[in-house]
Each structure stands twice: as structure tokens, then as C-alpha cells.
Amino acid sequence: MEILKLGGSVITYKEKPRTPNTEAITRLASEVATAGPRRLIIVHGGGSYGHPLAQEYSISTGYKSPNQMTGFSLTHQAMVELNKLIVDAFLDAGVPTVSIAPSSFITTEDRRITTVDFALISRAVEFGFVPVLYGDAVLDTALRFTILSGDQLAARLATDLGASRIIFGVDVDGVFTANPKLVKEARLIEELSLGQMKGIIKIGEALSTDVTGGMLGKIMEAAAAVQAGVEVQLVNALKPGVIHDALRGEKVACTWLRR
Numbered sequence: 347m348e349i350l351k352l353g354g355s356v357i358t359y360k361e362k363p364r365t366p367n368t369e370a371i372t373r374l375a376s377e378v379a380t381a382g383p384r385r386l387i388i389v390h391g392g393g394s395y396g397h398p399l400a401q402e403y404s405i406s407t408g409y410k411s412p413n414q415m416t417g418f419s420l421t422h423q424a425m426v427e428l429n430k431l432i433v434d435a436f437l438d439a440g441v442p443t444v445s446i447a448p449s450s451f452i453t454t455e456d457r458r459i460t461t462v463d464f465a466l467i468s469r470a471v472e473f474g475f476v477p478v479l480y481g482d483a484v485l486d487t488a489l490r491f492t493i494l495s496g497d498q499l500a501a502r503l504a505t506d507l508g509a510s511r512i513i514f515g516v517d518v519d520g521v522f523t524a525n526p527k528l529v530k531e532a533r534l535i536e537e538l539s540l541g542q543m544k545g546i547i548k549i550g551e552a553l554s555t556d557v558t559g560g561m562l563g564k565i566m567e568a569a570a571a572v573q574a575g576v577e578v579q580l581v582n583a584l585k586p587g588v589i590h591d592a593l594r595g596e597k598v599a600c601t602w603l604r605r
């Protein structure tokens with residue numbers, strides 16, 4: 347079984363509120379379809395659907411005032427809306443997707459997933475379905491609510507279900523020596539060991555999130571899965587054919603995270 351995480355930077359235009367990248371979504375659906383049937387779970391991010399509302403109502407840091415209550419629901423509903431676009435596109439392409447809302451069965455404690463039962467998801471995969479989950483606004487036992495990232499969810503699914511691989515589809519070719527969007531000379535790192543990942547996490551934690559972007563968080567979440575024996579591949583899902591080829595086990599420009 348494998349997990350395909352589609353980043354918010356791929357399926358939406360991050361700078362434009364509630365704007366899907368319809369072309370990318372349609373293409374990715376057909377790439378997964380033509381790669382052929384497989385045991386697969388898809389997790390997608392929030393991009394310009396979940397993030398602006400989560401930020402406006404400060405959902406990730408938990409409950410502080412009553413007006414956040416509707417904000418929590420609005421954030422979830424925005425994700426439901428994006429999820430419908432994704433699932434519809436995959437169904438049109440002939441991929442037997444089923445939508446599963448993370449907030450309906452996952453709680454966190456201080457932002458980390460606690461005990462969770464993935465049996466239904468596992469069964470759906472056994473029966474030939476492709477479950478589609480997403481980053482979501484969830485209940486949190488310490489904070490009342492928070493944001494569960496698609497990255498944390500993908501890593502936890504992979505670890506608990508013994509997946510062989512997580513493919514993170516993002517808008518860059520993988521992990522670079524520096525943020526490739528800011529530093530022209532940044533070079534792609536083809537492989538990182540768990541030890542190297544831990545080094546990056548240590549350095550990254552000392553820097554501001556503006557510098558590290560989303561990549562550091564992805565490496566942090568992936569580390570637990572890699573530790574458990576899951577191979578993690580970071581690829582550019584905005585480049586046509588890359589997700590298809592990665593699913594088929596063909597060589598693509600990427601970063602491998604391996605134990």
C-alpha cells in the first residue's frame with residue numbers, strides 16, 4: 347500500500363483565496379488512473395481553501411474566544427468543498443475514490459494524532475477503493491480544536507498501515523540545499539538518510555518558518571514514517587507525468603528519504 351500526498355501548492359493557487367488549480371487536479375486524476383489500479387490512499391492539503399480561514403480564526407492554536415467556533419466549521423467546510431473537487435475529478439477519470447473526513451474520526455492531543463482506528467480505511471483499500479483524506483480542522487483534547495496537517499496525517503497513515511512508500515507531491519522537485527524559490531543556486535538533494543534528516547530538523551528549528559517554508563514540516567513528519575521503515579519520495583506534482591512515473595516506479599527527479 348502506498349500514500350500519495352498532494353500538496354496545497356499543487357491543487358490550489360496558494361495566493362488566491364478559494365482558487366483550485368483545476369488543470370493540475372484533472373491531470374493528476376488522469377495520471378493516477380493511467381498508472382493503473384493499486385492499493386493507494388490519497389491525502390490532500392488545504393492550500394488556498396483551508397489556510398486563509400484557519401489563519402483568520404487562529405484555529406491551529408486552539409480555543410480562545412467564542413467567535414472561533416464558526417471559524418472551525420468554516421475551515422472544515424472549505425476543506426469539504428476542495429475535497430469534493432478532488433474526488434469528483436478522480437471519479438471522472440475512473441479512479442474509485444471515496445471521501446473520508448478526518449475530523450469525523452480523528453482527535454489530536456496538543457496537535458498530535460492520538461489513538462486512531464484506521465481499520466475502515468484499510469478495509470476500503472482491501473476492497474479496491476482509493477480513500478481520499480485531507481488536512482482538516484479537528485477536535486483536540488488539550489486545545490479544544492486545532493488544524494491537523496495533511497503531512498502529519500499521511501505519515502501516520504503510512505506508519506500505522508505499514509505502507510511501503512509515501513509520495514509527497516509538491517511544487518518543487520524535492521528537498522533543495524536552500525529554498526529553490528528564493529535561492530537560484532539551490533541544488534536538489536537526491537537522497538537523505540534519517541540521520542541527515544535529523545540534522546536538518548535541528549538546524550531548521552532554529553530558523554524562522556519564513557525561511558524554511560513548508561518543507562521542514564514535511565521532513566519532520568516524514569521522519570517518523572522513515573523510522574518505521576516507510577520510504578518517502580518528494581516529487582514535483584506540477585510537472586506533467588511525474589506522479590504517473592513515480593507511481594509506476596520509474597525514475598524521476600526527486601528526493602528520497604530513507605532509513
Ligand code: ADP
Nearest residue numbers: 353354355520521522524525527558559560561
Ligand atoms: P504543500 O503545501 O504543497 O504541501 P509547502 O508549500 O508547505 O507544500 O512546502 C513546499 C515549499 O517549501 C516549496 O514550495 C518551497 O518554496 C519551500 N521550501 C523551503 N525550503 C525548501 C528547501 N530547502 N527545499 C525545497 N523546498 C523548500
